[in-house]
Amino acid sequence: MEAWNGEERLHLGAEAEVISGTWFGRPAILKKRRLRAWRHPELDSTLTRKRMTNEVKLTIWLAGMGAPVPAIWDVDMDESVIIMEKIEGRPLIEVLRAGEYDEKLLFKVGKSIREFHRYAVNHGDLSTNNILVTEEGDAVLIDLGLASREYELEGFGIDLHVLYEIFRASHPDVENAMDLVLEGYLALDEELGKPQPAPGGQPPDAVDIIKRLEQIMKRVRYHGG
Ligand SMILES: Nc1ncnc2c1ncn2[C@@H]1O[C@H](COP(=O)(O)OP(=O)(O)OP(=O)(O)O)[C@@H](O)[C@H]1O
Ligand SMILES: [Mg+2]
Structure with missing residues (x-):
């Protein structure tokens, strides 16, 4: 995520951490899915991957149709990170x-x-x-x-x-x-x-x-x- 420059944590929830910053100079959001200690690690990583794949696939598809979703700019499946357009x-x-x-x-x-x-x-x-x-x-x-x-x-x-x-x-x-x-x-x-x-x-x-x-x-x- 070289083009990413983090600035401020907006949200720390049970599922995800959300940071605002810039990506190639444009206002962007980094969403990182969190691993939860109370879940079985393998099960957790499968569920995390599933949800993330889901989020990425459907968001990109809807954006292509012109539906009201943020543009997804970069994805790192191994790190469970999505970088997307920041909605002001x-x-x-x-x-x-x-x-x-x-x-x-x-x-x-x-x-x-x-x-x-x-x-x-x-x-x-x-x-x-x-x-x-x-x-x-x-x-x-x-x-x-x-x-x-x-x-x-x-x-x-x-x-x-x-x-x-x-x-x-x-x-x-x-x-x-x-x-x-x-x-x-x-x-x-x-x-x-x-x-x-x-x-x-x-x-x-x-x-x-x-x-x-x-x-x-x-x-x-x-x-x-
Ligand atoms: N693209 C975006 N532009 C602006 N703000 C965003 C964007 N994505 C997320 N946020 C902010 O971060 C918050 C949390 O993001 P999101 O809803 O995607 O996480 P979550 O899966 O609900 O996390 P958790 O379940 O851990 O609470 C949103 O309610 C919103 O305020
Ligand atoms: Mg939410």
């Missing part, structure tokens, strides 16, 4: 907590999620930490370690349900947050029509996914899961 902005969680959001932003969040789903990719970990809000007010999705290709309504419904639960638990004061996200989610299909077939199958329509989400919400209310 803040995680949605902070923007919501600071009360610095408007309806348009939540609408855009919905559109960004729908872009993933239109390309038959499930994000897999849609928390308000993994949605970055740029200075222009766009929503970029990061952290694709749990992302997967998906063709079933249920999978996409669950992706949205994760965000719904996080809004309820962490941002109950943000009114209509999920309604606005779903408006944006639907609007992209109204704009672009039916999604194109993706490698492996036909991604379902937004209307049908939202119907499924409503069923999942009911199921969880009655049975708690």
Whole structure:
């Protein structure tokens, strides 16, 4: 990683350490997956590799399609390191907590999620930490370690349900947050029509996914899961 110049640690989580700096002089992020002592070392390295390969493959593929993800610039599998474009902005969680959001932003969040789903990719970990809000007010999705290709309504419904639960638990004061996200989610299909077939199958329509989400919400209310 010769072209890398680290400046500041942004994040130290259970899974990853994230450092901001420059790569060939451009603002960049270095994400290093951490080994965890409590896991079996071999199992840990297999899981780490799997998640990292997943993150790299799907992020690069989505970026090529023009979806809202950071560009990946370099990868070192042996060191479990990814170097990517730095998205100038803040995680949605902070923007919501600071009360610095408007309806348009939540609408855009919905559109960004729908872009993933239109390309038959499930994000897999849609928390308000993994949605970055740029200075222009766009929503970029990061952290694709749990992302997967998906063709079933249920999978996409669950992706949205994760965000719904996080809004309820962490941002109950943000009114209509999920309604606005779903408006944006639907609007992209109204704009672009039916999604194109993706490698492996036909991604379902937004209307049908939202119907499924409503069923999942009911199921969880009655049975708690
Ligand atoms: N490309 C990027 N541009 C700007 N900030 C980023 C970028 N990638 C990550 N970050 C920042 O680092 C934080 C953690 O990154 P990420 O979500 O990828 O790690 P993680 O897998 O969630 O780590 P852990 O599970 O250990 O918490 C993000 O919430 C974001 O604030
Ligand atoms: Mg994250």
